[in-house]
Amino acid sequence: MKPQSRASRPNIPAGVAVTIWLVIVGLPLYVLVSSTLQSREAYLRDGPLSLPTEITFDSYRRVLDSGFPTYLFNTVLVTVAVAALVILLAVTVSYAIVRNRSRFSRQLFQVFLLGLAIPAQAVIIPIYMIIIELDLYDTLLAIILPTAAFSLPVSVLILVGSMRDIDEELYESMSLDGASQTRTLLQLVVPLSRAGISTVGVFSALNAWNGFLFPLILTQSADTRVLTLGLYDYVGEFRVDIPALLAAVVLSIVPIFIAYLFARRQLINGLMGVGGK
Template identity: 50%
Template sequence: MSTTVTKTRPAAKRQGHVPTHRAVTPRPVRPNPVAGILRRALTGGAALFWTALVVVPVYWLVVTSLRSRADFTTDSPLALPGHPTLDSYRTVLDGDFTTYLLNSVVVTAGTVVLAVAFALMAAFAIVRNAGSRFSRLSFRLFLLGLAIPLQAVIIPVYLLIIKMQLYDSLLAIVLPSAAFALPITVMILVSFLRDVPRSLFEAMIVDGAGDWRMLWSLAAPLARPALMTVAVYDGLQVWNGFLFPLILTQSGDRAVLPLALTLYRGQFGIDVPATMAAVVLSTLPMLALFILARRQLVAGLTAGFSK
């Protein structure tokens, strides 16, 4: 007599279902409120410190320019002037301030035009011939110029200006200032032009445009934010420049504003309110330029550096 053994399978296998496990959801980590408050307090304190570090000197500059020479020695430095006066501004404007201002404008405008024009052409050539050895070597030479301090080459520059018979002229300030502005200007423009799509250049080549046409009709309009950025930066550097005017000029009618500020020093003291008034007046042109070009400046600082 034979017996039949019947094997039964588990219910899960018999029904064709695979048992599943419930996923365990981790609990969200709650931020520490004390750490958040401490972080915000440190950030706010640092912001207030930086604001005070910037605002307090400007406030002292303006307040001092509104004092008389007698009140400057008696009043508290950060207190509001007890008897505000514009005598310091009248003293500055009655002198040769307009001559110094005009010299600074000529030197700054000439330097910016030369530096930006030559830097744009150099940057365009470097970007268009990026694969060539000469292009890479040229770009490295421009970068090397960033490592050369102005003070280290002032004697060779002085000798060159003497040999060229340009001493004691505004051109003696413009040429070396433009040369030292080229490295940083080329670097910024190269970084910006590298982001211009190559298809735009190829489309102009198909239409029969040459390099000069592509430079002035395509590269220059697209690089307008970067051009405005380097123009403002170079202009500030030249406007505040002191070493080249000091070494390469000697006549009073060739002095620029930073050099002219030393003229308010007398035999027995310095007319501090008049000096501060001259500083305030000398900052107004650059402040107006920054206000007019602020949109292009921000666009140039935030674009063109993706590579």
């Protein structure tokens, strides 16, 4: 009898570790979804780990009948604006850093890298004062601008690495054809940096979608409220509507999860190219 090959032997420790990991990840997801399918009375009576005896969508109905559609619209608007602004600025800045090898461009790149070390919490008071001076308080623009600014350092780092991977001979070919810098950027750099641009778009969109600090400090009215603040509508002084709260969480996850499914391959490819040449 042939001895069992090492490749076909069961890896029991790995199987146990994977099972534990699945339980750790799957249990919160189960509680999240099952709680939204119970009534408030059933949730309080049976607890979050019980199987729903009577499935009901009242929690989702209560969420959709509240201000959730407005919060969703504001969040989508902020997310799209931040992603577009970050892509526009990061692409042009990264191209200038890669193609201009002067001392100034290197120092500019270092300034952007320095932004990675500055947390938003440390500068929230100056940002608040600037927003007040610009008369932007309690507007969506007050969320968009600082969110985009804090997404730029990582975005520039990713795109600089991606653009440095472009062969120098391609730049020279464009130059010999008489292409301007704008044409080179649009016809050569942008098509060959699609993976990095997709990564930047997804990263900045996630930052905007999950942002909490800037909406909390820089907005006030319900008309400018986003999803992360809208969840507080289901938290009262003396009670918490947990099924409705978790239903709002599920509904807020779905759009960004769908976007991730479409962009996951480009996101992985872009992150793999961060190091550059």
